[in-house]
Structure formats: structure tokens, C-alpha cells
Amino acid sequence: MNSVFNDPGFWHRLQFGFTLVYHYLFPQLTMGLAWFIVYWKWRALRTGDEKYNQAVRFWAKIFGLNFAVGVVTGIPMEFQFGTNWSDFSKYAGGVIGQTLAMEGMFAFFLESAFVGALIWGEKRLGPHGHFAAAIAVALGSWISGYFILVTNAFMQHPVGYQIETNGSLGIASFSAYLLNPWAFVQFAHNQLAAVVTGSFVVAAIGAFYALRGVHSVQAKLYLRAGTFVGLIASLLVAFPTGDQQAKMVGNHQPITLAAMEGKFEGGKMASVALIGQPNVEAQRLDNPIEVPGALSFLAYGHFGSFVHGLNDFPKDQWPDNLELLYYSFHIMITLGSLFILLMGFATLQNWRGKLESSRLLLWVLILAFPYPYIANTLGWMTAELGRQPWLIYGLFHTSDGYSKVVSNGDAIFTLIGFTGLYFVIGLLFLGLTGLEIAKGPGRETNPVVPRREKVLA
Amino acid sequence: MIAAWYAVVSFMLIVYVVLDGRNFGAGMLHWFVAKTPDERRQVIAAIGPLWSWHEVWLVGFGGTLVAIFPRLMASAFAGYYLALFLILWCLILRGVAIEVGGHINDRLWQTYWDFIFVFSNFLLAILFGAAAGNVARGVPLDVQGNFSMAFFTDFNVRGHVGLLDWYTVSIAVLAAVMLAAHGATYLTLKTEGPVHDRSAKLAKYLWIAVVPLLLIVWVESKIVRPDLPGHGALFNPFWWIGLIGIVASAFTLISGLTSGHELRAFLGSSFLIFALLATGAAAIFPVMLHSTLAPENSMTAYAVAAGPMSLHLATIWWPVGFALAVFYFVFISRRYAGKVSVQRDTQGFY
Numbered sequence: 001m002n003s004v005f006n007d008p009g010f011w012h013r014l015q016f017g018f019t020l021v022y023h024y025l026f027p028q029l030t031m032g033l034a035w036f037i038v039y040w041k042w043r044a045l046r047t048g049d050e051k052y053n054q055a056v057r058f059w060a061k062i063f064g065l066n067f068a069v070g071v072v073t074g075i076p077m078e079f080q081f082g083t084n085w086s087d088f089s090k091y092a093g094g095v096i097g098q099t100l101a102m103e104g105m106f107a108f109f110l111e112s113a114f115v116g117a118l119i120w121g122e123k124r125l126g127p128h129g130h131f132a133a134a135i136a137v138a139l140g141s142w143i144s145g146y147f148i149l150v151t152n153a154f155m156q157h158p159v160g161y162q163i164e165t166n167g168s169l170g171i172a173s174f175s176a177y178l179l180n181p182w183a184f185v186q187f188a189h190n191q192l193a194a195v196v197t198g199s200f201v202v203a204a205i206g207a208f209y210a211l212r213g214v215h216s217v218q219a220k221l222y223l224r225a226g227t228f229v230g231l232i233a234s235l236l237v238a239f240p241t242g243d244q245q246a247k248m249v250g251n252h253q254p255i256t257l258a259a260m261e262g263k264f265e266g267g268k269m270a271s272v273a274l275i276g277q278p279n280v281e282a283q284r285l286d287n288p289i290e291v292p293g294a295l296s297f298l299a300y301g302h303f304g305s306f307v308h309g310l311n312d313f314p315k316d317q318w319p320d321n322l323e324l325l326y327y328s329f330h331i332m333i334t335l336g337s338l339f340i341l342l343m344g345f346a347t348l349q350n351w352r353g354k355l356e357s358s359r360l361l362l363w364v365l366i367l368a369f370p371y372p373y374i375a376n377t378l379g380w381m382t383a384e385l386g387r388q389p390w391l392i393y394g395l396f397h398t399s400d401g402y403s404k405v406v407s408n409g410d411a412i413f414t415l416i417g418f419t420g421l422y423f424v425i426g427l428l429f430l431g432l433t434g435l436e437i438a439k440g441p442g443r444e445t446n447p448v449v450p451r452r453e454k455v456l457a
Numbered sequence: 458m459i460a461a462w463y464a465v466v467s468f469m470l471i472v473y474v475v476l477d478g479r480n481f482g483a484g485m486l487h488w489f490v491a492k493t494p495d496e497r498r499q500v501i502a503a504i505g506p507l508w509s510w511h512e513v514w515l516v517g518f519g520g521t522l523v524a525i526f527p528r529l530m531a532s533a534f535a536g537y538y539l540a541l542f543l544i545l546w547c548l549i550l551r552g553v554a555i556e557v558g559g560h561i562n563d564r565l566w567q568t569y570w571d572f573i574f575v576f577s578n579f580l581l582a583i584l585f586g587a588a589a590g591n592v593a594r595g596v597p598l599d600v601q602g603n604f605s606m607a608f609f610t611d612f613n614v615r616g617h618v619g620l621l622d623w624y625t626v627s628i629a630v631l632a633a634v635m636l637a638a639h640g641a642t643y644l645t646l647k648t649e650g651p652v653h654d655r656s657a658k659l660a661k662y663l664w665i666a667v668v669p670l671l672l673i674v675w676v677e678s679k680i681v682r683p684d685l686p687g688h689g690a691l692f693n694p695f696w697w698i699g700l701i702g703i704v705a706s707a708f709t710l711i712s713g714l715t716s717g718h719e720l721r722a723f724l725g726s727s728f729l730i731f732a733l734l735a736t737g738a739a740a741i742f743p744v745m746l747h748s749t750l751a752p753e754n755s756m757t758a759y760a761v762a763a764g765p766m767s768l769h770l771a772t773i774w775w776p777v778g779f780a781l782a783v784f785y786f787v788f789i790s791r792r793y794a795g796k797v798s799v800q801r802d803t804q805g806f807y
Contacts, residue, residue: 065556071509072552076545078519082534083541089534093527094763098770101520104513105778112513113785116506117792124792162766168527170764403535405605414542421546425553432560 011411012084012402015418017384019076021377022422026070028376031145031191032198033063034138036225037118041131051217056134057122058218058441059202062433063137064119069429071112073422084411088391088401094170095161095177096151103147111140145194146187153183155392156383157252169395185248186383189241192233193379196339197372199230203346204369205437207362218441220356227350227365231343238336243298249386250299253393254308256386259319260329261295262288266309270295278326283311317389325385332378335371342368458768460742462525463758464695465775467738469521473514474585474734475639475727480504480511481585482640484551484578485633487571490644490655494564497571501555502797503647508555510789512548517782524771528602529745529761536596536604537588540620544584550577579633586632590625593737594618594681595747598754614681618749624681631670635730638663642710642726646719649796660722661714682747685740699736706732 004010037059044052078100081089089097114136122130154161160176161169171177203226209219250257257263262278262285263270272295276288293303300307310318319325346365349355356362391398483504491497522530534541550573558570597604597617609619621629641660645653678685706728713722741747745761748754762768 068509068552068556071512072549075512075516075519075548076542078516078523079534079541079545081523082519082530083538084535086531086535089523090528090531093523093530094767097520097522097524097527097530097763098767101517101524101771102774102778104517104520105775105782108513108516109778109782109785112509113789115509120506121792162764164764168764170767171770172766174770403531403538405535405603406538407605410538414539417542417546421549425549428553428557432557435560 006408008404008406008408008411009399009402011408011415012406013398015411015415016080016084018415019073019080019418019422021380022426023070023073023077024376024380025373026066026073027141027145028194028197028373029201030063030066030070031141031194032196033059033066033201034134034141034198035195036198036202036229037063038131038134038138039225040221041134045127045131051221053122054441055218055221056130058436060119061436064115065429065433065436067111067115069425073425076418084403084406085401086403086405088396090168091396091401092154092169092392094164094168096154098171098174098177099147099151099154103144107140107144107147109140111137111144114140142191145191146183149187149190150178150180150183152383153180153186155390156186156387157182157248158392158395169392182248182252185241185244189237189245190379192237192241193372193376195233196230196237197376199226199233199343200339200365200369200372202226203230203343204366207365208437209440210356211359211362211366215440216356223346223355223365224350227343227346227355231340231347234336234339234343238340242336247299250307253386255310255313255317256319256325257299258308258310258312259322259325260382260386262322262326263295263307263309264311266307266312268296268304268306269293270299270305270307272298273330275330278323280322319386319388321385321388325382328378328381328385332375332382335375335378339368339372339375458772459758459762462762462768462771463738463742463745466518466521466525467735469514469518471731471734471738473511473518475731476514477508477511478582478585478636478730479640479643479727480508480551481578481582482636482638483644484574484640485582485637486640486644486656486659487575487578490641490652490659492651494567496650496652497567498559499648499650499652499797500644501559501574503644504555507789507793508552510785512552515548521771521775525763525768526745526758526761527763529756529758532598532602532604532756532761533596533746536606537591537620538605539608540584540588540606544581544588547577547581547584551581582633582636583629586629587620587625589632589734589737590628591620592746593628593678593685593741594622594624595749595755597750598746598748598756599750600754602754602756604748615749624677627670627677628674631667631674634663634670635667638667639726639730642714642719642723646723647797657717664710664714664726693739693742696736696739699732699739702728702732703736 037056040052040055040059043049044056081093081096081100114133117125117133118130118137121133125133154177157180159180159182160171160173160178162172164170202222206219206222206224206226209215210223246257249260258266261270262273262276264283264285269292271290271292273285273288273290276285276290279286296305296307297303299305310322342364346355346361349358349361387393389397389399391401483500487497487500491500519530554570554574554577558567558574561567594614595618596606607619609621610617612619612622614622614624638660641656641663644656645660648656706725708725710722710725710729713719713725743757743759744755745758746756748756
């Protein structure tokens with residue numbers, strides 16, 4: 001049997017990775033969608049146009065479904081710090097526990113208290129109260145993101161810590177920990193990427209209605225907002241946030257940068273590989289098409305800057321899955337560039353008033369919606385694979401972090417359990433979202449949603 | 458300082474149990490108090506919009522536990538590995554059942570999700586009860602402060618114990634009956650019509666059944682942990698406040714049940730569970746995890762706490778977060794006050 005399957009660390013990583021990737025499919029949409037809902041509610045307040053309220057009601061329902069799945073899949077994430085990564089929690093709990101607890105107290109409480117009000121409370125709260133609920137939910141989801149990213153940023157670039165007398169980590173400077181520069185860059189990059197997901201989904205549903213010739217007012221609203229916000233967010237994800245993120249990696253994790261680019265030999269005028277296949281055994285990039293000097297410029301600001309290659313570092317410090325890291329990073333970049341082109345073209349067509357009539361483009365917009373999810377996932381894979389073999393960069397190895405008392409069999413058992421359960425949840429989620437989309441945002445002839453005597457619980 | 462944090466962490470878990478316990482209870486009784494599909498939707502509507510808000514308290518507890526007592530969190534969660542994942546899966550299934558059951562108006566579809574709902578709530582009550590029993594009885598902690606447990610061993614309470622033995626099973630039964638009684642009291646408050654009448658009747662029977670079970674568990678606890686309550690507890694004001702709280706809330710509950718004051722009965726029921734668990738938490742302090750192998754392996758709150766700086770920082774932000782939570786709590790309680798309607802609206806919600 002291959003040795004990796006006998007390594008409990010492999011199973012703990014696989015389970016955490018799988019449950020995390022799955023969980024994050026939902027928050028990335030809610031974080032992206034939240035500000036669309038706030039914007040439409042604000043427009044409804046300003047203009048009194050009922051179409052905006054209709055959009056709010058429809059998207060609040062989609063939001064609610066995503067939120068519910070996000071909650072149920074999110075609770076296991078927190079618990080796995082103890083169940084699967086107990087040695088890591090023992091070592092770093094005094095630091096990362098702070099932000100995990102703060103997420104619960106400051107963000108999750110806020111979001112979950114008001115999400116019900118956003119979805120069902122329009123009548124009881126009145127227009128201004130409903131607007132406030134939308135803002136509370138949006139703030140809650142973004143604050144939640146910040147605390148989680150501070151936690152992750154500590155693992156990427158530990159700051160503000162000290163080693164306590166018992167050998168575990170404690171906090172030395174709370175402000176340094178909370179204001180980790182890595183967290184700022186990562187937060188901006190990640191949140192904008194969530195907005196890209198949100199805008200692609202908004203645009204895709206608009207395109208779907210436009211192609212079917214139903215809900216034409218709403219379709220136009222979604223298409224306009226989705227493509228324009230999508231263009232802006234896609235641009236900002238690449239520059240400056242993506243660029244800053246890469247510089248951050250270059251400055252603090254040079255080995256990771258070399259691995260992301262498949263660069264085995266270091267040097268000046270380092271090139272960026274547009275395509276190519278990393279060949280770890282031969283220690284070279286096969287069949288590359290490269291732009292000379294580009295990596296030196298992008299990472300350090302000068303074409304002549306020296307960029308380290310993997311061979312400048314001992315092999316035990318290399319990320320342990322170079323190929324996956326390289327491809328994750330490159331496919332993410334490629335997708336991100338395509339997003340800019342697609343949304344740029346769609347915005348142009350919209351500006352010319354031809355968006356709703358160009359069926360091919362509408363089809364592309366519908367079919368494009370899964371790709372931001374893929375790009376977001378690949379971005380996280382780049383961050384987390386690039387951090388290996390460290391769990392906390394430079395301080396604590398991943399192989400030291402998992403629960404030594406949990407056997408392989410237990411970890412495999414729960415992984416299989418999650419796989420089955422999440423498959424069913426995925427089916428249900430898609431089915432119910434499909435139902436909501438089919439039901440649509442209500443008839444245009446009857447803009448006020450049917451009277452409902454809301455005595456809800 | 459450590460004692461205060463022990464109180465805070467216990468408080469968060471207990472609040473979670475009291476808040477979500479009513480949902481476990483109402484969920485367990487779902488089939489017995491609601492016979493028609495519409496009645497069943499009514500029970501779901503009594504729980505529906507708030508379950509995620511209640512589950513957040515579990516998240517808040519988990520986060521605070523990592524921050525304040527990281528070493529305890531690490532040993533306990535890894536040791537309870539399979540039991541915890543069962544709890545997590547049941548929580549997932551429960552949430553899914555609430556969300557998807559009402560989305561499709563089809564008899565078979567709803568019957569299926571009603572079954573998942575009842576089943577997962579029942580299992581949750583049992584599992585949380587067994588978990589409480591495990592905390593009281595202790596776990597086979599070794600010298601390094603690690604343990605791993607099978608579901609059951611020889612059903613004995615000493616040495617290499619399992620998750621289930623005669624003591625933890627009886628606490629699980631007590632938990633199931635008591636949370637069912639709590640849920641019935643809650644449904645009496647929130648519903649009208651036949652569901653209300655059946656719940657009111659069940660609440661009385663179930664609370665009567667709680668009394669002998671509570672006595673049995675008390676006697677058993679004396680046998681299993683003769684060292685409790687320790688000498689510390691007798692001088693611990695919380696322990697005495699807890700005892701007075703138990704008596705006072707029991708009277709509130711009884712007077713509410715007999716006089717038909719539904720809100721008074723529900724408050725009494727909530728505070729009774731709160732006071733019982735708080736007294737238990739005060740009784741075991743300062744030991745957070747007792748070792749069944751050797752008492753010197755036990756983990757005390759002082760030994761497993763995070764460094765002084767981490768505790769100091771948490772003292773600054775935790776009260777702020779908690780004040781906000783109380784504010785949301787008031788907002789939510791006011792917004793969702795009153796009974797759920799029997800009529801379904803056009804959106805499929807009550």
C-alpha cells in the first residue's frame with residue numbers, strides 16, 4: 001500500500017480540506033450577494049420603485065438557502081480544530097482561539113440574528129428596518145470573513161505572538177495580530193473574489209431569465225448590476241489586490257513563490273511561465289512559454305530583481321505537492337483574466353444596449369457561473385498548499401499538528417460520512433435553489449408580493 | 458480570573474443547551490403533539506427561524522473554549538472524536554430537515570423530513586446527555602493528558618471507560634426526558650389549537666417523570682463520584698446560588714404549569730435546566746476533565762488555560778461581544794414573541 005494512505009496526517013488534511021472547500025462554496029456567495037441586496041434595498045428606498053424590492057425579496061431567499069448550508073457546514077470547521085488538529089490547537093489555541101471566538105461573538109451572532117429578519121421580516125420591520133437588517137447581515141458576513149482571514153494570515157505570516165512558559169503560543173501584541181498586513185491584503189483579495197462569485201451568479205440568473213423571455217425587468221436589473229460589478233470586482237481582484245498578494249508571498253514565502261511559478265533555478269530577469277508543466281523529477285518546467293523578466297518585475301518591482309528558485313532551498317522546505325500548487329495558481333490566474341474579458345465585453349454590450357438581445361453572450365454568462373467558484377477554491381488551494389510543509393509558517397509543521405490519539409480508521413470513517421452527507425446536501429441545495437429560480441422574483445403585473453399575514457414564529 | 462473564565466465558558470454552553478434544548482425537545486415530540494401535516498408545519502414554524510441563532514451559541518462556546526482553555530479543547534475534542542462527529546452530523550441533518558421540509562408541499566416529502574427531524578433531535582438529546590455524563594464521570598485521561606474512548610467497554614464507570622455505561626446512559630435518558638418536557642413547555646407557549654392542548658398535557662406528564670429520574674441520577678452521582686461536591690464547592694457561592702436557583706425555578710415551573718401561565722412555566726423550565734447545569738459545573742470545579750485512571754491525571758482549569766496575556770485580552774473584548782449578543786437576544790425575543798399562526802401564507806411559511 002502506498003505510504004501516504006498509512007499516514008494519518010494525510011487523512012486529517014484531506015478531511016479538513018474537503019469540508020473547508022465545500023463549506024466555502026456557500027459563504028463566498030453570501031458575502032458577495034450581501035452588498036447587492038443592500039444596494040437594491042437602498043435603491044428601493046430612494047426611488048420607491050417596486051422592482052428593487054422584488055429583487056431584494058428574491059435574492060434574500062437565495063441568500064437564506066446559502067446561509068443555512070453555510071451554517072451547518074461551518075460548525076464542523078470550528079470543531080475540527082479540536083477533533084482533528086488537537087496538537088495544533090494545544091500549541092496555537094491561545095492565539096488563533098481569540099479570533100475564532102471573536103468571529104462567533106462579533107460577526108456570527110450579528111449575521112444570524114438578522115438574517116431571519118432580512119428574509120421574512122420586511123413587513124414587520126418596515127422599509128428602513130429592512131434596510132438596516134440587510135446592512136447588519138452584510139456587515140456580519142464580512143466581519144466574519146475578516147476574523148477568519150486574520151486567523152489564516154497568522155498561519156501564513158505569524159506576527160504579534162510570544163512563546164509562553166509551557167512552550168505554546170500566546171499573544172504578545174493584539175494589535176499586531178489583528179492588523180497583520182498579510183490579513184489586509186488577503187481580506188481585500190478574498191472579499192473581492194467573493195463579489196466576483198456573487199456578480200457572476202446574479203448575471204447568470206439575469207441571463208437565464210432573459211433567454212427564457214420571462215421577468216424581463218428583473219432580468220435587465222440583474223444583468224446590468226451583475227456584469228458591471230463583475231467587471232469592477234474582477235479587475236480589482238487582479239490589480240491591485242492579487243498583485244499585492246503575490247508580492248506578499250514573494251517577500252515572506254519565497255519558496256512558495258518559486259513553487260507557484262514552477263521555478264527551480266533562481267536568477268535575475270526571472271520569467272513568468274504562461275504555460276508549461278512542472279517536472280519535479282527532472283527539476284524543470286516542460287514545454288514552457290515564458291515572459292522574460294516578468295516575475296522579477298511583478299514580485300519585486302524591477303526586471304533585474306533576483307528571484308529565488310526552489311533549488312536555493314533545502315528540499316524538506318519545499319511545498320509537498322508542487323504540481324497541484326503550480327496548476328492551482330496558474331488556472332486561477334487564467335480564469336481571473338478570462339473573467340475580466342467576459343465581463344468587460346458584457347458591460348460594453350450592455351452600454352450599447354445590446355446585452356439582452358445577444359443570445360450567445362447570454363448563454364456564455366449562464367455557463368460561466370461555476371468558474372468563479374473554481375477560481376476561489378483554487379486561490380485557497382494556492383494559499384494553503386503553498387504554506388506547506390508548515391502549519392504556521394516557519395514555526396510549526398503540519399505533520400506535528402494533527403490529533404495523535406485519533407486513528408486512521410476514525411479519520412477515514414468521518415471523511416466518508418462527510419462525503420455522503422455533503423453529497424446529499426449538495427443535491428438538496430441545487431434542487432431547492434432551482435425551485436426558487438424557477439419560481440422567480442414574482443410576476444411583473446403584480447409587483448407587490450401577495451399579502452402575507454406574517455406571524456412567523 | 459481563571460474561575461471567572463470557567464464560569465463564562467460554562468455559561469455559554471449552558472445557554473446553548475437551554476436555547477437549543479427546547480428545539481431538541483419540541484423536535485422529539487413532533488410526532489406526538491402534531492398529527493396532521495399542517496400541525497407538523499406549525500411545530501417546525503415554532504422552531505424554524507431561530508435554530509441558526511441558537512446554534513451560534515455553540516459556535517461561540519467552541520471559539521471561547523479554544524481561546525481560553527486550548528489544551529482542554531484539544532484533549533476533549535480529540536478524545537470524543539466519533540461522538541462529536543455524530544453530534545455534528547445530527548446538527549446538520551436537523552438544520553437541513555427544518556430548511557428543506559417546508560420547501561416542497563408534498564406529503565411524502567414532508568413525512569420523510571419529519572422523520573429525519575425527530576430522529577436527529579432525539580439523538581442529539583441523548584448524545585448531549587451522554588456527553589454531560591462523561592464530564593461528570595470522567596474519561597480515561599493518561600499522563601500526557603490524552604484519551605481516546607470507544608463507544609462502550611464493559612459499561613462500568615471506573616478504569617478504561619467507554620462513552621456509554623450505566624451511569625452516562627441514565628443521564629442520557631434524563632436529558633432526553635427533561636428536554637422533551639422543556640420542549641413541550643415551549644410548544645405550549647408558542648402554539649394554539651390541538652398542538653397546544655397535547656403539548657400542555659405532555660409537559661405535565663414529562664415533568665412528573667423527570668422527578669424520579671433526577672433522584673436516581675443524584676444517587677448514582679454520589680456513587681460514581683463520591684468526592685463531589687468537593688470541599689471547594691461548599692464555599693463556592695455559585696454552587697449555593699445554583700441550588701437556590703433550582704428550587705426557585707422549580708417552583709416557578711410548577712406554578713406556571715398548574716395555573717396555565719405559559720410564559721411563567723417556560724421561564725421556569727429554562728431556568729431550572731440552567732440552574733441544574735450551573736450547579737453541576739460549580740460542583741466539579743476546578744477539575745474540567747476528571748481522569749478515571751488516576752486522579753492526578755485530571756485536568757484542572759488552571760492547568761489548561763491559555764497564557765495570561767490571552768486571558769487579559771479576552772477580558773477586554775468578550776464583554777463587548779456579549780453585550781451585543783444580549784442586545785440581539787432582546788431584539789429577537791421581541792420580534793418573535795407570540796404564538797405561531799395556524800394559517801400558512803402564500804410563501805409556505807407561517
